[in-house]
Amino acid sequence: MTSSSRMKGFITLGLLPALLLYLVFVIIPIIWSAYYGLFDWKGIGTAKFIGLGNYLEAIQDPIFWLSFKNNMLIVAASVFGQVPIALFLALFLLKNSWFHKFIRSSVFMPMVLSSVVVGIIWGYIYHPEIGILNFLLDRLGLSSWKQLWLSDPSISMYSLMVPIIWNYIGPYLIIFIAALQNIPSEIDDAAKIDGVESSRKLFSITLPMIWDTIKVAVVLCISGSLKAFDLIYIMTGGGPAHSTELLASYMYNNTFSIYRFGYGSAVSTTIIILSLVLIAGSQYLMKKNYR
């Protein structure tokens, strides 16, 4: 055996297991769901080809659009909630002292908890009778502010945003701290010598210098918002009256509660297309320079 053919053999054998697993369990399912999305299929029996029928049905279904809107609400809550809060915290947590490290660790900690645990804890916090939130409002004499946090369709989606922000803020904080620590100290010194006001410094120096990082954070918000399924499944299951339905829970309920596998596949494909479009779109929008 020549050395070059031995090398080729090694390359093939080395890549094969990873490639095989990845193709079979990640890539092929995506292609399959695009294919099954063209059929009316209950999971058993024969599948009937209906072309784009499932997609047409989805775009005519108000619940599909409600789910889409809720997904967008989560993106908005992340972009306008998580990013500014994390940025604000980061500006004050730059030192590597034990105190700053402790606060960073606390903020990051929910990331390592299972979303099942997070969902159940927040379910209890929001519980109308035994929940500590309503209990606290009672104690503070604000009984009129008490709400059916998760079972009132008009506010349930907003109630869910608090645990979502709480849960996923850690990585943004760490990214921003790393970016801020990378700003050369000469720039800071120069600003100090020129007597630049701190608010002016923030908007004219600091933010432009970490603009690339903010871009990354926005992309993360978008891809992260599609992951909120677990939390919402545990806390509300998409209810009441579909008010907290996400595209993922809409897909889940259609597929595994009423066994419309073809329709569920079409929604899956829509989710993939949507997330790729959103990521590409956000990248394009953020390409414009700061200011």
Added chain:
Amino acid sequence: MKASSHSSRVSSSKKRMDLRNWTGGIVNVLMTMYALVTLYPLLWLFMSAFKTNEQFFSRPFQFPTDWQWENFTRAWEVSDMGLAMFNSVIVTIVSLVLSLVIGALAAYVLSRFQFRFKLFFMGLFLLGMLIPIHSTLVPLFILMNKVHLLNTYWALILPYVAFELPIAIFITQAYMNTFPKDIEEAAAIDGTGYWGIFARIMLPLSLPALSTVAILAFLRFWNEFSFALVFISKPALKTLPLSLSMFATGYMTDYKLTMAALSLSVIPTIIVYLIFQKHIMQGMVAGAVKG
């Protein structure tokens, strides 16, 4: 004249120092409060786990008056947590070993060899990090059903590994790229083959990157919920998050037991977090930013 202007400058700079100390103090207090609010749901969880049901809602903010240690033993038995832990341990360990070995091998090939379509393969793996996991639930369910893997450990292990590979390869390859080429050349002259170089040189040298990959993968596998929800319905095979979610629905009104069960399930992840928090933060950020 000169002296007085000097002294006034001194006093104004002293005032500024005072002001800075003050604002610094206020910021620290605010940050501490933020950290406490962040940690509170978890503190509340542990506190409630020691209470009686009556104290759970009559005194939600106080410490328990007598600590009900037996809540934990009861919760362990009633929720059949031993079995769920066992399942979670098996699934996590097998997935972990497979991800590390297969991922490191692919990373070695991609980092050290030149071949056709190399960039294509790397792009393909990168693509995997942009795909929302939930959009593959339906087609993977159909696939698992066809190959009769539903309700087996493999239904979880194979997709877990497949979805972890892109990040594992990405982190390990980036680390291997920094090794100087001479190490392998020396080994090759000694007659060590590619497999020998991989096993005896690359693997041990990559240990820091591999440990980051391992910790992140551990957390993800241990906490994973949606695949378990869809692919596992046999009670004997339920993993920890799945069995907790069932337990919480079934025992919704036995608060102390639910809280104790949640506490028990959270302890391993908290310990891992406390030991490896630096790795976890850096790794999650690196894993998140890649896209």
